[in-house]
Amino acid sequence: MVAASRLDDSHDTGGAERVFLALRDRVVSGELKAGDRLPPERELALKFNVSRPILREALRSLAMLGFLEIIQGSGAYVRQPDIALVSDFLTFCMAQQPDVLDDIIQSRIAIECQAIRLACEKASEADLNRIAASLTSLLDTLEDPVLGGQADYEFHSGIVRASHSPALTTLYRALTPLLMQSHVSRRRIVPSGIRNFLVDAHKEVFLSIVDRKPDEAEKRLREHFAIGDEYRRKSLIAEFSKTLPNKQA
Amino acid sequence: MVAASRLDDSHDTGGAERVFLALRDRVVSGELKAGDRLPPERELALKFNVSRPILREALRSLAMLGFLEIIQGSGAYVRQPDIALVSDFLTFCMAQQPDVLDDIIQSRIAIECQAIRLACEKASEADLNRIAASLTSLLDTLEDPVLGGQADYEFHSGIVRASHSPALTTLYRALTPLLMQSHVSRRRIVPSGIRNFLVDAHKEVFLSIVDRKPDEAEKRLREHFAIGDEYRRKSLIAEFSKTLPNKQA
DNA sequence: TTTCTATATTGGTCATACCAATCTTCACCT
DNA sequence: AGGTGAAGATTGGTATGACCAATATAGAAA
Secondary structure (H helix, E strand, O other), X not given: OOOHHHHOOOOOOOHHHHHHHHHHHHHHOOOOOOOOEOOOHHHHHHHHOOOHHHHHHHHHHHHHOOOEEEEOOOEEEEOOOOHHHHHHHHHHHHHHOOOHHHHHHHHHHHHHHHHHHHHHHHOOHHHHHHHHHHHXXXXXXXXXXXXXXXXXXXXXXXXXXXXXXXXXXXXHHHHHHHHHHHHHHHHHHOOHHHHHHHHHHHHHHHHHHHOOOHHHHXXXXXXXXXXXXXXXXXXXXXXXXXXXXXHHO | OOOHHHHOOOOOOOHHHHHHHHHHHHHHOOOOOOOOEOOOHHHHHHHHOOOHHHHHHHHHHXXXXXXXXXXXXXXXXXXXXXXXXXXXXXXXXXXXXXXXHHHHHHHHHHHHHHHHHHHHHHOOHHHHHHHHHHHHHHHHOOOOHHHHHHHHHHHHHHXXXXXXXXXXXXXXXXXXXXXXXXXXXXXXXXXXXXHHHHHHHHHHHHHHHHOOOHHHHHHHHHHHHHHHHXXXXXXXXXXXXXXXXXXXX
């Protein structure tokens, strides 16, 4: 990974990159396991035939990627990188493209619709209780845009979690930062009087999971998303009809 | 990103990390755009009050992450990181967990089922032609496990591409490396005589897109996946019944 | 004006020295 | 004997200066 796609292998790269790739490969190949301690810098520098500053460039890079934890006076320890890094990186990559916020929702729908099917099979009692709890807190925070958005997120992430699929959960977590933005902004422009319908939609989705009916659950979830999308369009139009006359005046 | 989740902000970290975060933030905030050239190392070192080796640790780290391209004699240039890095990283992270290869398929199904719906709306003539082409090459490579697997992948990735959703495409690309493994291994154990059924399934899926029928397309795609899963289970059982007698003998 | 060469700029590397945090060891005291 | 604490060794953190190599720039020559 990391620049590996660019220079694949032994592209007579610089010393630092050579060391970086060598150590990285030892980690991904499992030769170096989490918790292992690397030899001292001075020793490694000799082993790789580079100076200590160069060796340190490689070590620091690995540390920034989460492959190493370097502790002064102690040593450099291998550690398993956290998914959170992927999340941040993905966020940045997607944020570069225009209109991502609209598009990211498609990924969200994709993950949730598959997750809810799995949830119908695998959801445990605890999963259902957690989702139910987020439903009630959804009711309690109808008036608060921030807390309401948070409850909304917990409901949906609860579904994903109930799928017991690490991969789906990982991807969903990766999307979460971008998701939060659209959540908040969407909820801000939804007419307050209509929120009750949204609550009912959540309830129906939840009940479908309880009944263990995958097709029905996905169908209701899609309707829920479609309704949300509908409201968003309407409020956009409403925004326009407010702003346009101002420009004419 | 990158260790940011661990130490969030200004955690009185070392000099290298301080510089790293500062420069990284300038990139993600858009202050530094792709193509921009950074000041010379010696100058930057002064600006950040660090020595050049330390400054270089930060620059090298950014380069390894794909944020910078460093050219000897010229300078360090900002560049937009490639998704491929995320892909590799995700691959590694997920590969650490046991039984991900089975689970990753769930994410694949999730993305494709949403993508095929969008494809029914947005697929262009070119998209359909591309998918059709992969269908014919699927027919031509029925006997070759490797080429056949590749054609299969191109068919499915063609669907995702036809969704015209950058986010879905990005995620799919991120899953691709892991997907290829399961693709190949799956195709290897599918009885050769039954592959024709799989080809027919692909055809039906394709025709549903041509007919612009989202529900039907997703339904057929899910059936296709279910059938593939079925075969996988059967061949696993077949494998067992082959190996078990050997142990007895 | 074009081309080429000398120079300046800039990244790449090295060696060394010193500081700071940690670890290890061992003498010392209870 | 066992705990305790301080001195030394180990190890990462940083700084300085020097030199090489690739590139860019400016000026001279055609």
